[in-house]
């Protein structure tokens with residue numbers, strides 16, 4: 838777990854922290870190289886509300902270990 842994730846869990850009320858974790862797990866990044874799908878939470882990030890769909894972010898793929906610009910999408 839990343840530092841920011843630890844901070845959220847220790848500083849925020851349990852309900853809000855759980856909501857943020859759940860939301861971060863619904864935001865997923867698809868690797869254009871190997872098609873591996875990983876959630877924002879899995880890569881140590883946090884994403885909660887107020888963010889737009891389709892934003893591209895430079896992320897290191899957990900599967901092929903390469904850096905790629907990945908489209909971020911929200912899975913309901």
Ligand SMILES: [Zn+2]
Nearest residue numbers: 868871898901
């Ligand atoms: Zn990959």
